[in-house]
Amino acid sequence: MTDSTHYDLVIIGSGSGNSLVTPDFESRRVAVVDRGSGSADAFGGTCLNVGCIPTKMFVYAAEVAGTVRDAARFGIDATLDGVRWPDIRDRIFGRIDPISEGGRDYRRDADHTEAYLGHARFVGDRELEVEITLPGGRHEVGTTQRITGDQVVIATGSRPRVPDVILGSGVPFHTSDTVMRIEELPATMVIVGGGVIAAEFAHVFSALGVHVTVITRTERLLRVLDTELSQAFTDLAHERWHVHTNAQPTAARRAGDGVELDLADGTVVSGELLLVATGRRPNSDDLGLEAAGVRVREDGRVEVDEHGRTSAPGVWSLGDVSSPHQLKHVANHEARVVAHNLVHPESLLSFDHRYVPAAVFSEPQVATVGLTEEQAREQGYDVTTKTQRYGDVAYGWAMEDTTGLFKVVGDRRTGHVLGAHAIGPHSSSLIQPVIQALSLGGPTGPLTASQLARGQYWIHPALSEVLENALLGLEVAPYQDATADYDPEGEHVTP
Numbered sequence: 293m294t295d296s297t298h299y300d301l302v303i304i305g306s307g308s309g310n311s312l313v314t315p316d317f318e319s320r321r322v323a324v325v326d327r328g329s330g331s332a333d334a335f336g337g338t339c340l341n342v343g344c345i346p347t348k349m350f351v352y353a354a355e356v357a358g359t360v361r362d363a364a365r366f367g368i369d370a371t372l373d374g375v376r377w378p379d380i381r382d383r384i385f386g387r388i389d390p391i392s393e394g395g396r397d398y399r400r401d402a403d404h405t406e407a408y409l410g411h412a413r414f415v416g417d418r419e420l421e422v423e424i425t426l427p428g429g430r431h432e433v434g435t436t437q438r439i440t441g442d443q444v445v446i447a448t449g450s451r452p453r454v455p456d457v458i459l460g461s462g463v464p465f466h467t468s469d470t471v472m473r474i475e476e477l478p479a480t481m482v483i484v485g486g487g488v489i490a491a492e493f494a495h496v497f498s499a500l501g502v503h504v505t506v507i508t509r510t511e512r513l514l515r516v517l518d519t520e521l522s523q524a525f526t527d528l529a530h531e532r533w534h535v536h537t538n539a540q541p542t543a544a545r546r547a548g549d550g551v552e553l554d555l556a557d558g559t560v561v562s563g564e565l566l567l568v569a570t571g572r573r574p575n576s577d578d579l580g581l582e583a584a585g586v587r588v589r590e591d592g593r594v595e596v597d598e599h600g601r602t603s604a605p606g607v608w609s610l611g612d613v614s615s616p617h618q619l620k621h622v623a624n625h626e627a628r629v630v631a632h633n634l635v636h637p638e639s640l641l642s643f644d645h646r647y648v649p650a651a652v653f654s655e656p657q658v659a660t661v662g663l664t665e666e667q668a669r670e671q672g673y674d675v676t677t678k679t680q681r682y683g684d685v686a687y688g689w690a691m692e693d694t695t696g697l698f699k700v701v702g703d704r705r706t707g708h709v710l711g712a713h714a715i716g717p718h719s720s721s722l723i724q725p726v727i728q729a730l731s732l733g734g735p736t737g738p739l740t741a742s743q744l745a746r747g748q749y750w751i752h753p754a755l756s757e758v759l760e761n762a763l764l765g766l767e768v769a770p771y772q773d774a775t776a777d778y779d780p781e782g783e784h785v786t787p
């Protein structure tokens with residue numbers, strides 16, 4: 293054990309936590325501690341190494357394969373001659389791994405920062421021990437370093453949760469932490485879980501030629517979505533993958549080169565590779581939080597107030613380990629708030645979790661923001677909805693789209709948009725105007741559907757016309773002027 297080294301700021305977690313080292317800290321001393329992510333024990337957190345970024349790079353490759361397969365519908369004859377998995381994988385990680393290594397070296401070598409590559413645990417108030425487990429830093433692997441900070445930020449993220457029935461069985465399995473680096477594609481894959489990770493990997497691997505089976509304990513896939521969209525996604529998934537809903541494994545065993553799972557209804561499901569995608573738990577355990585007086589909620593998240601302060605003075609938390617949303621754009625937002633608050637205790641900023649959007653990069657893509665129809669009804673709104681088909685706008689015809697939907701949920705009484713939910717190509721981008729309208733509003737409050745639709749031009753014949761038409765189609769109360777235009781300059785604008 294070394295003597296303790298003191299820092300102005302200690303950050304545990306190099307994902308979103310790494311972005312706290314703003315220019316405000318250039319004349320101060322900062323330690324960034326990380327034990328590594330995924331099978332490569334990489335620096336830089338989940339999103340960069342085993343999350344958003346590599347998955348979307350695989351999703352894009354899957355889309356290219358899908359486009360080739362689908363080309364004949366457009367009078368273009370093409371065949372998918374092969375999928376070179378090692379080339380796809382190595383192109384992706386050949387780009388990501390150097391970024392991760394560069395980020396680690398930068399923190400290690402800069403004058404005002406230090407990288408500690410190992411597992412951190414609190415041993416007292418703002419005092420930590422780090423067991424060095426990885427090479428690449430200044431500290432010898434196997435040593436324990438003691439560090440203290442005037443302020444400490446817990447940004448330790450989350451990790452896959454694996455059901456006991458699988459863990460206890462001893463069968464080999466992958467999670468999102470490991471599956472993107474497999475040596476070769478299996479012929480068959482079983483995915484346990486029916487959420488975002490399952491939907492994205494089922495798309496990627498099936499587009500690359502793997503026969504995919506999905507098992508989820510709920511009646512629909514992506515069940516947190518608006519029911520209409522969740523049902524639409526599930527119906528399409530049944531056409532593409534073997535989907536078992538209302539099902540969960542009751543036993544697991546090795547079978548030949550693969551794995552066999554028993555489901556409660558007696559069905560036996562088998563595959564060469566098992567991928568577990570049953571949710572993620574916050575990395576708040578094994579951090580010694582009791583020693584630091586940091587309280588944890590029942591669900592395992594570190595308890596924080598709206599400014600990111602934990603129950604221990606000088607200790608902050610952000611991202612998956614404490615947030616109600618396990619999303620990178622939320623972790624980034626929380627990091628910006630905490631970065632400000634660390635240096636401006638006199639004017640604390642607050643987290644804004646009012647309108648958190650999310651997208652699922654599957655086939656089809658899904659995007660959502662605001663209230664679902666069910667939530668709006670539960671909250672007592674006089675709900676009005678409009679579901680517009682992609683296939684009813686000109687660009688949808690060009691794409692020969694038959695399944696895309698854009699649903700807007702509104703308040704009939706005021707004409708305000710309460711939420712939007714889309715399933716179809718580019719929905720993650722198409723939904724942005726609604727995110728903007730909800731979050732920013734106008735000078736006199738939130739925009740109405742009519743103001744959002746008629747207060748601006750919509751490029752013709754872009755796919756965004758599907759949203760324009762959904763907004764225009766929303767039925768509002770008679771006294772609402774559905775053609776009244778929102779004009780920030782006070783003049784009447786009717787494009």
Ligand SMILES: Cc1cc2nc3c(=O)[nH]c(=O)nc-3n(C[C@H](O)[C@H](O)[C@H](O)COP(=O)(O)OP(=O)(O)OC[C@H]3O[C@@H](n4cnc5c(N)ncnc54)[C@H](O)[C@@H]3O)c2cc1C
Nearest residue numbers: 305307308327337338343344412448449611612618619620
């Ligand atoms: C497969 C996948 C795909 C995803 N895709 C998307 C997407 O498309 N869009 C989106 O918005 N979100 C996506 N997410 C979610 C997103 O990745 C996370 O919300 C985000 O990365 C969380 O950031 P964070 O900074 O809170 O934690 P992380 O980035 O996980 O960083 C935490 C770091 O702390 C380290 N650590 C943990 N405990 C300790 C300890 N005791 N000592 C030292 N180090 C420790 C970890 O090793 C890790 O490096 C995806 C997640 C996964 C798994």
Ligand SMILES: NC(=O)c1ccc[n+]([C@@H]2O[C@H](COP(=O)([O-])OP(=O)(O)OC[C@H]3O[C@@H](n4cnc5c(N)ncnc54)[C@H](O)[C@@H]3O)[C@@H](O)[C@H]2O)c1
Nearest residue numbers: 455485486487488489490508509540569570571572618651
């Ligand atoms: N595009 C994105 O933004 C993106 C992509 C990937 C991950 N993420 C984040 O990562 C988080 C974790 O993703 P996830 O898909 O692991 O979790 P999830 O919570 O989205 O889904 C977990 C699913 O597994 C099912 N399940 C749980 N236990 C089961 C069991 N024993 N048998 C069968 N099914 C079971 C649940 O019913 C649920 O459908 C997400 O909540 C999301 O915030 C985001």
